[in-house]
Amino acid sequence: MSHMTFDEIKKLFDENVIGNYSRMPVAFVRGEGSHLWDSEGNRYVDLMPGWGTTLLGHCHPKVVTAVQRQAAMLIHVDNTFYTEPQGLLAQRIAEHSFGGGKCFFCNSGAEAIEAAIKLARIHNEPVGRYKIITMRGSFHGRTMGAVTATGQEVYHRARLQLRAAERPGRRQRGGGPPDLRRHPRTHTRRGRRAGGRRGVRARAALLLR
Numbered sequence: 001m002s003h004m005t006f007d008e009i010k011k012l013f014d015e016n017v018i019g020n021y022s023r024m025p026v027a028f029v030r031g032e033g034s035h036l037w038d039s040e041g042n043r044y045v046d047l048m049p050g051w052g053t054t055l056l057g058h059c060h061p062k063v064v065t066a067v068q069r070q071a072a073m074l075i076h077v078d079n080t081f082y083t084e085p086q087g088l089l090a091q092r093i094a095e096h097s098f099g100g101g102k103c104f105f106c107n108s109g110a111e112a113i114e115a116a117i118k119l120a121r122i123h124n125e126p127v128g129r130y131k132i133i134t135m136r137g138s139f140h141g142r143t144m145g146a147v148t149a150t151g152q153e154v155y156h157r158a159r160l161q162l163r164a165a166e167r168p169g170r171r172q173r174g175g176g177p178p179d180l181r182r183h184p185r186t187h188t189r190r191g192r193r194a195g196g197r198r199g200v201r202a203r204a205a206l207l208l209r
C-alpha cells in the first residue's frame, strides 16, 4: 500500500493543523504489536505509552475484531441516551479498579482533571475549605483549569490560567485568594507533608500529581 511521504504529510500539517504540539519528525502509517512503521518504511519498537490508549499494543486481532464488529453495528450515540457497551465497560472498570465506585467518561486527560477539580469543589465548597494541590514540574493538560494546575512556567506565559500561588499561604498579586496552590514534590509516603516544610493548612480537597 502506498503512502504519502513524510514531507507531504508534514506539509499537510503545516498548512492545516495549528501547531500547539511539538512533534518529532516522523509520520507513522502502520502498527503491529510493539512495532510501528513510518511513511518511509522504517520500523520502530514502540516504547511510548500512547498516553494510556495503546497499552495492549497496536492492532491486536481481538481488538481489531471488536472495534470492527461494533463499528458495523452502532458507531456513536451521544450521552443523551443509554448504550449497552458503555454500561458494560463501566461495570468492568469499576470491578477492576475502585470496587463499588462509578465511572466518569470523557474525551481527554484535561477533561478528567477538570472533572476532578469540579468534584473537589462541589464536595467541599459548602464547608468553605477546599484547596487543590498540584506539583511543580507536573503536566495536567491544556484546558484553563488544567493549564493552571500544570506546574510549568512555559504553560503560564499566555496568562490563560486561573490564579495560582506558588508557595503555601502566599497570595498572588492582583488580589483575591488563589484558586489553587502549587507545591514542591516533597510529600512523604503518608502524604502528611504534601505542602513541603510548611505543610498544607487548609483541608485539601484534591491532590493532583
Ligand SMILES: Cc1ncc(COP(=O)(O)O)c(C=O)c1O
Pocket (backbone or CB within 6 Å): 051, 107, 108, 109, 110, 111, 113, 139, 140, 141, 142, 209
Ligand atoms: C498526567 C497527565 N494529565 C493530563 C494530561 C492531558 O491529557 P490530554 O492531552 O488528553 O488532555 C496528560 C497528557 O499528557 C498527562 O500526562
